[in-house]
Amino acid sequence: MDPTIMNILDKCDRCLYKGDRNGAKSWILTASTLFAGNFTIQLKTLFLYKSCDDLIGARKYLEYIIREFPEEPELWEFLEGIALTLLSQDPPKDTFRDVFLQLPVETQKQALREAANKVEDLMSKSQILLALMTLFPETTSMYGLEALDILAKGASTVNTDVLINPFKKILVCDIIPKLLACNDIIVDKPIIRAEQQQNISLKTGHFCQWLELSTNFYTIGTEILFRKEIDDAIFAENGWSKLYELLCLIAKKCQWPEIVGNINLSTKQQPMVRWQALEEISNKKSLQVAIGSFYIAVLLFFQTAWEYYENVLRIAGDSTNSYPAFLVIIAHPHTDQLNLKPETMEFDLNQSFEVQEARIRECLMAASKCWQFLHSSETYKSEFQRIIQQWGIEEWHWINLFLADMHTYHLNFTEALGRLQYEESRNKDNLNKALAWRIEIQRNLCLLQRGGIDAAGFGITKVLKDILNHCNYQYCPPAVYKASNRKTTFSLLRTRSEDLIPYMVHLTIAIIDSKLVNVPNQTILGGLIVLIQYAWHNQQQTFTKVIDLVRSMEQFNYPNLIKYLFNVDLLEELMCIINEGKVKLNILPKSTRQKTKSIKDELRNAIEKQISLSQSEVGLILGTFLKEAELYAAKTTIKYEMN
Template identity: 25%
Template sequence: MADESSSWLIQRSRECLSVGDNDGADAWIFTATSLYPHSFPVQHEVLHTQMKAGQIAQAALQLANMLQRFNNKKELWQDVHSMLTAVSSEANDATSERWRYLFGALDSDVQQEMLRSCAEQCEDDVLSQCQLFIQLMKLFPGTVLEFGLETVKLLSRCSSHRLLCQKMLVNEALPLLLSSCHCQALLSRVPVDEIVFWLYKALFYCSQNCSECLISTAASDFMKTDLMSPTLTSPSTPRRSSIANRVKPENVLRDSWLMLLRLVQSIGLFLRWNIPSELCNSALLLSERVAVLKSLPKSHPAYFHVSFVLLLESLAKYRAALHMNSANESPLVMVSSIAESESQHGSEVQTLAVLGGTEGGKKVISDLFRCAVLCWDAVHSDKTLKTDFVNLRKKWSSADWEMIDSFEVDCWLYKRNFSQVVAYLQSLGEGDSLAATMARLKQASCLAKMGNLAKSCELAMSVLLSVLDEMHISVGDELPDSELADFTNSADVLLLPFDAVYVVPYCVAIAAEHYKSIAFEVERNDIALSHLMVLCQYDWPNMHQLFLQVMKRVKDNRGLIFESFFKYIRDIDMLEEMMWLSNTDTCQLCLLPSSSQRQRTVTRGVDKESKEELRDAFENQAKYAEDKFISTLYLFVQDTVRKP
């Protein structure tokens, strides 16, 4: 009968609340509490009524009282769990906000006891238990002495939810333990091997997730947590716990890697590694920290750990910079500049140029790449360091393997190890994907440096065809204006945007280098001369001098067979030069297709009809002199690459 009566009173209170009658609701609840002071349902309803009415101070007193009187009630602990979840979340709904206000209004002793009790109830769920321990230690740093070591051990040995446990270990539990004033006392209880094991766990986690470029830095900011005041009494001035607040994206990388360095430094301090304090100076740039690393002897006990962290940081930031660049433009591909073939390999390349983008963006990308190369060299500087690095790589995911492999190939190219680049890229096989096309361009640039210009030209022409196919070229099209680089006189290594604006001139330059290498040999080569003549039109008049060399060679050879002349040559200056040459008696020119009925070799004593036919062909071709060359280039590449 009492339960039915109390339920009826509770129902009347809820009805009043639903229509906004707070006074009526209070009256019915007061009646219920007077008649049934020991009823849990009544006291539980009082708590929720006070919360909904915004009576946070009263609700806090009610909850503290209920925790003493009804400590074994499941519904009460469900509310406590809901409150702690709201405190550690960023949900903006009204219920979550009310829970956060209520938690802030509780006395610190009550807060602490709630967290302890909830953690004890989760002993079968390691992840949830550690989350509560971490929440407790953030709010009450003195509890690190009791729970810090236990939390780290639980997370480092947890086999379920492995990724989440590693993340919590690296980003929260270890920093809390190592920043505690009780750190030395706690670590003295742990074998040195286990401490080093924790460090490797941290490195494993960061190496597995460096491709994401984002690691939560909640732990690095835990000492700055804006905790709610236990005396907060009104929701009119809301203050939220920042236990799980996320940092802004631009701060994530800097804080995360700095946090990891500080973790290495803290462990190193206990192990007496004597790590230079300036490595963890937040004011230092990455390049400045790399310079500090270079000053350490390779025998330094922390040399590998510091160089590995800096390598991960530089690789992650380098990849992020490339991603930001490709979001606005095209992906970048590293290639060698076009220069004379070299047979010497292995010497360091010191100059790197990034094409496209802003000047600031170019400098960031090139600086990050150089930092990554220096750190890569550091972890490969002796056999022991290299073995440690290989052991860590075994733990990486396939995505991170791809990132490291891609960087390693670029590193070989940067250091002129062209044969290694070619061998690796050839082992990947062929394909039609964007990555495969970019790999062919990289391979072409290396083969050119190795002196294999024929194969280099073949690959460059196939890349050129793929790029022009994607453009769906038609008559009248042209490439947009760009800062077309002088590929023969620029930096040793280029980071080239993989789009037509940059790839087309680069491939044309490679092809021109090949044809130049064979066009001016002792033996006459009309095909090479003809192809050079076609390519000279692409960058006219900058290639005018090369065209004059071609014409001189034609005169020295006393003729030229170029039956597709009128299919590909449209430049008015070239047409005039060749027309003048056709009217001399010194050269034998074959410029019309052999299928032409009246085709005759142009030479002294040629018949009148042949001369008129050739003159008509020149005059007709002059009509197309103003057309854009890109469509003619596309036709030439198609015929050259797809020629049976």
């Protein structure tokens, strides 16, 4: 910089430091006169007027440098800063916002237009255009599409690891709403694009693209917000409601009268009310209705699928848990699968779940209906598959787990298996234990419901052993499964050992019970006697059946069985059998038998000892049984002949 300029600026600063504003003005005006072509001097003059609270002088000087230095890069940066303050709801006090707003309207427009044209950075360019449209809504039709293209280009350059794409955020939250609020932007009406200086006509497809982009953004953002990885008011204010508002605006633009003003489609309505409204609309035969119905179904599917998943994530007890509760069927394997209908089956949640059972089921049903609707015609199916591929939906962890539950709910076990296997393959190198157990349990449940009793039995006992090897499980009275009377019920199961183990014991009992005949394998029967204790509240019928089978035998052999028994009712029944003397019970370890006592006396003593077990001792029996009875655990449902 010229030494003379530096000297003058230094003297100006000294005057300001001393509080001599008039002296500072004298020096800077001298410099601006001597060096009229120096932008740095002129900008310094502008700042001096502002610091002296001379807003009139600052306004005149800002207008002057905008007019005289249109090619100065430092001016573009300066105007970009002003644009950001124009967009801010709470701008800093020491800015040139107020000075800029005192400029003539045309000067403001020209300044922002020129700055947007000159800056290279895509984010800066889009923010300046956004400020222009915010300040002057009438410019939206001319510059809105340009801003949209700039942001779309910028969004494609952002690393996929970024949680919220900043370009998409401005595009969806600012630009698209402005475009939709503009009266000049409607289907098939020519508008002028400023940068191309040509007329174009927007088609329905353009508006649908905006809706797809917005749906994608809010769906992803809502899930990330729930995981508490971001803190963003945009999503906290309910992104689904904002998305529905965009849908209504687009419906007006595209002339979908059946959608505009239909209050039953609102996010304030219950999920099934919204679905019924969609179903009613879709029955009307017209291309516009068909397009509108498709996008309503897409929005409703993602919203209700997410709400279902969000609720079962809360059931898991921790919103940071990636592996929530999951849907299971509590039924006996010999239930007639052909007569099962989800709509007539109970949906049973434990009372301790702090969620509304009806809401969870409604979300599941509505999402399922939308999924079926989106696959109801080749056109819908093709368009929905396009969205799935473009958005990379199959890589969304939560949607795969939801779809596994949804297909289980509809008894589409082949589809559910496919989702579970895909999710397992995606995580095979880093498979969390909770996810592995969930996948295995739900997969074996699907196999069981398809009739693969042997394969399911082997898989369930294998997972049961794995869980016991990874946790210090202690028995506690299990939940009462309402399906005990051969009644099929849906339930949500937490991925915790204290919930998983009782359920898998329930399944194992049902599998073995379904294969029992009049003269069963005694090892299997003994194992069933042990397991019945862990579902005692709802296994009275099976218990009676087992005792009758034991009574029908001349001899019952299961060495060591006594040490696995603790249920008082069961032990009392065995005592009765001993006293009757009709069945020879061989259930004691060989090492405990003494020549001085009769077998009956030893059995009575052993039973009395088991009855007196403490709760902590009882809690360890199941794990001990499965570990010591490994042959049974691994082969019960496959190797032993039962007919």
